[in-house]
Amino acid sequence: MQIVSQILFVIALVFGIGFFARNIKKLIKYIKLGKDIDRTDQPNERFANMARVALGQSKMVKRPIAGMLHIFVYVGFVIINIEVLEIIIDGIFGTHRVFAFLGTGYDVLIASFEILALLVLIGVIVFWIRRNVIKLKRFWANEMKGWPKNDANYILYFEMVLMALFLIMNAADHQLQILGADHYANEAGIMASFPISQFLLPIFDGLSISTLIIVERAAWWLHILGILFFLNYLYYSKHLHILLAFPNTYYAKLKPKGELNNLEAVTNEVKLMMDPNADPFAAPEPTEGEEEVPEKFGASDVQDLNWVQLLNAYTCTECGRCTSECPANQTGKKLSPRKIMMDTRDRLEEVGKNIEKNKEFKDDGKQLLNDYITTEELWACTTCNACVEACPVGIDPLSIIIDMRRYLMMEQSAAPNELNISMGNIENNGAPWPYNQMDRLNWANEN
Amino acid sequence: MAEAIKVPTMAEYMAEGKKPEVLFWVGCAGSFDDRAKKITKAFVKLLSKAGVEFAVLGTEESCTGDPAKRSGNEFLFQMQAVTNIEVLNGYEIEKIVTACPHCFNTIKNEYPELGGNYQVMHHTQFLKSLLEEGRLKVEGGKFKGKRITFHDPCYLGRANNEYEAPRDLLRKLEVELVEMRKCKKNGLCCGAGGGQMFKEPEKGNKDVNILRTEQAIETEPEVIAAGCPFCNTMMTDGVKGKDKEGQIEVMDVAEMIADAEDL
Numbered sequence: 005m006q007i008v009s010q011i012l013f014v015i016a017l018v019f020g021i022g023f024f025a026r027n028i029k030k031l032i033k034y035i036k037l038g039k040d041i042d043r044t045d046q047p048n049e050r051f052a053n054m055a056r057v058a059l060g061q062s063k064m065v066k067r068p069i070a071g072m073l074h075i076f077v078y079v080g081f082v083i084i085n086i087e088v089l090e091i092i093i094d095g096i097f098g099t100h101r102v103f104a105f106l107g108t109g110y111d112v113l114i115a116s117f118e119i120l121a122l123l124v125l126i127g128v129i130v131f132w133i134r135r136n137v138i139k140l141k142r143f144w145a146n147e148m149k150g151w152p153k154n155d156a157n158y159i160l161y162f163e164m165v166l167m168a169l170f171l172i173m174n175a176a177d178h179q180l181q182i183l184g185a186d187h188y189a190n191e192a193g194i195m196a197s198f199p200i201s202q203f204l205l206p207i208f209d210g211l212s213i214s215t216l217i218i219v220e221r222a223a224w225w226l227h228i229l230g231i232l233f234f235l236n237y238l239y240y241s242k243h244l245h246i247l248l249a250f251p252n253t254y255y256a257k258l259k260p261k262g263e264l265n266n267l268e269a270v271t272n273e274v275k276l277m278m279d280p281n282a283d284p285f286a287a288p289e290p291t292e293g294e295e296e297v298p299e300k301f302g303a304s305d306v307q308d309l310n311w312v313q314l315l316n317a318y319t320c321t322e323c324g325r326c327t328s329e330c331p332a333n334q335t336g337k338k339l340s341p342r343k344i345m346m347d348t349r350d351r352l353e354e355v356g357k358n359i360e361k362n363k364e365f366k367d368d369g370k371q372l373l374n375d376y377i378t379t380e381e382l383w384a385c386t387t388c389n390a391c392v393e394a395c396p397v398g399i400d401p402l403s404i405i406i407d408m409r410r411y412l413m414m415e416q417s418a419a420p421n422e423l424n425i426s427m428g429n430i431e432n433n434g435a436p437w438p439y440n441q442m443d444r445l446n447w448a449n450e451n
Numbered sequence: 452m453a454e455a456i457k458v459p460t461m462a463e464y465m466a467e468g469k470k471p472e473v474l475f476w477v478g479c480a481g482s483f484d485d486r487a488k489k490i491t492k493a494f495v496k497l498l499s500k501a502g503v504e505f506a507v508l509g510t511e512e513s514c515t516g517d518p519a520k521r522s523g524n525e526f527l528f529q530m531q532a533v534t535n536i537e538v539l540n541g542y543e544i545e546k547i548v549t550a551c552p553h554c555f556n557t558i559k560n561e562y563p564e565l566g567g568n569y570q571v572m573h574h575t576q577f578l579k580s581l582l583e584e585g586r587l588k589v590e591g592g593k594f595k596g597k598r599i600t601f602h603d604p605c606y607l608g609r610a611n612n613e614y615e616a617p618r619d620l621l622r623k624l625e626v627e628l629v630e631m632r633k634c635k636k637n638g639l640c641c642g643a644g645g646g647q648m649f650k651e652p653e654k655g656n657k658d659v660n661i662l663r664t665e666q667a668i669e670t671e672p673e674v675i676a677a678g679c680p681f682c683n684t685m686m687t688d689g690v691k692g693k694d695k696e697g698q699i700e701v702m703d704v705a706e707m708i709a710d711a712e713d714l
Contacts, residue, residue, distance in 0.1 A: 423646055
């Protein structure tokens with residue numbers, strides 16, 4: 005019987021981790037659909053940024069209540085994973101509480117897991133209340149209807165169940181140890197200490213050893229199977245941030261927020277135009293092999309974005325802090341930086357599946373622009389960087405907005421009319437207003 | 452007030468075979484917008500008072516390309532940038548000061564890659580350095596003890612992490628500095644950035660400048676201090692929209708210093 009359970013465990017483990025690895029491979033493949041961008045410079049600064057923002061949660065605590073609760077859940081999940089390690093060893097080798105030899109250290113370990121489990125449970129319950137009872141505005145925006153809302157709640161339910169199972173498992177185990185059950189009891193006394201689950205003991209009063217073993221085993225199995233399931237749910241949910249927050253903060257932009265990249269393709273064109281020695285009628289240099297396609301300016305679909313922007317999209321956990329800080333959104337405009345990220349991810353998934361099915365991308369008559377993100381949203385942005393500042397995991401929605409505006413401006417000449425007039429003014433008289441450049445110093449003589 | 456202010460140009464300096472200490476980049480708003488011209492003049496008076504040898508480009512100055520870049524017209528931006536850089540490099544400019552955070556950000560951050568490398572300062576940073584060097588003295592004056600709130604320009608604050616220079620200047624004026632609930636890193640935009648200044652806003656339930664003005668009014672200030680000609684326009688319109696023109700003034704920090712000094 006024991007060996008059957010060990011075999012079943014190994015199968016579950018291999019299947020769970022294997023499937024997860026497959027999804028991660030797919031994730032990396034999709035992210036690599038983005039254009040290349042070099043973010044390997046300044047590794048020390050990048051590590052520091054990751055340590056501060058992802059590991060240290062420095063931006064989360066800007067909103068103290070959510071920040072503190074999130075730290076409970078975050079620390080809880082990281083630390084409780086040590087317990088998962090023990091579960092895996094026990095599962096494979098048929099041992100029970102293999103780390104118990106640590107003695108007092110083990111008591112401390114299990115005690116801290118239990119306290120953290122309780123804090124996680126409290127955190128998650130408050131999160132659920134904030135979403136579903138208090139109905140914080142940012143969780144009820146338009147883009148949160150349907151799947152995103154359910155997804156968030158499923159994750160919370162899942163975490164509640166996992167923590168409850170962990171505590172029930174410990175309580176049943178504790179009771180079995182008290183009753184001196186085979187395989188559970190230890191001559192040296194009670195293994196581990198149970199500061200939280202001891203309060204569950206009364207529930208098990210009067211239950212037979214065999215019933216308790218069923219309860220303990222069921223909780224143990226459901227706990228580990230739940231974790232394996234959750235691991236695989238990540239890819240399909242908004243919850244990937246627990247992994248991707250780290251690479252995302254590492255590869256985040258280090259330059260001043262106000263600095264937008266200069267498009268190299270444009271620089272080349274401008275240089276050619278400004279070069280007095282350039283022959284505008286010269287035939288283009290002959291290129292080997294395929295005919296060169298002129299570079300597209302800006303982005304109309306996900307493949308035009310760079311891989312960091314696509315990584316950003318997968319990292320977004322839809323918390324909505326960006327949107328709640330956005331001046332356009334606060335004044336009732338359609339723009340929501342969170343939606344920009346959600347749309348980018350949805351479209352990327354669609355494009356990725358398309359490529360998997362057809363070996364290469366087959367035109368599906370859709371693109372990120374218009375089919376997902378409308379021009380009305382794009383033109384509402386004031387480029388104020390509030391969204392970038394607000395993001396607790398270093399996402400840059402503004403860069404996507406700018407790349408899409410570039411496409412609208414340079415490939416489609418599709419800017420709002422007043423803006424086009426200003427562009428014309430800059431082009432003709434060096435100012436966004438229709439004043440003559442020759443009058444630029446007139447102010448000095450006016451009183 | 453009536454005395455004409457002397458504003459030398461780079462061309463004049465060049466003709467004399469001299470180089471000024473700093474180039475004052477006036478910007479489009481500072482050159483053409485009636486309200487912003489007052490800021491330009493106030494700043495020039497302060498430069499003169501401090502004995503700073505400065506020059507402007509005058510008719511050789513052109514838009515930095517900021518509104519074009521942020522609207523997505525990278526082509527026009529780079530054309531403007533390259534042309535300006537040619538002029539600036541021609542005069543061997545090393546140090547630039549500007550009263551416009553948009554010009555400041557663009558020249559400081561986006562010109563270097565295109566061949567324009569200068570030390571660029573926002574006018575509040577420059578004025579602060581003049582105070583520190585003892586070239587300009589500011590003590591109290593007519594704003595002493597008045598309730599003032601400072602509206603952070605996005606392109607000075609979040610974009611370039613400068614929150615203190617303008618506040619330090621206000622402290623020198625011994626004002627009662629009160630902060631809005633959204634300030635510094637979390638400051639709310641005035642609504643003009645990213646090309647919005649030059650177009651109608653998208654459909655919504657409020658204009659951004661009204662929301663920001665409401666936040667400013669909450670602090671019950673006598674003056675809303677600004678550090679950007681566009682913010683200045685937006686906040687001035689906001690104050691008008693809220694019928695508070697009589698009670699609340701919108702002033703650039705440089706204007707306040709010049710005013711305090713009765714320049």
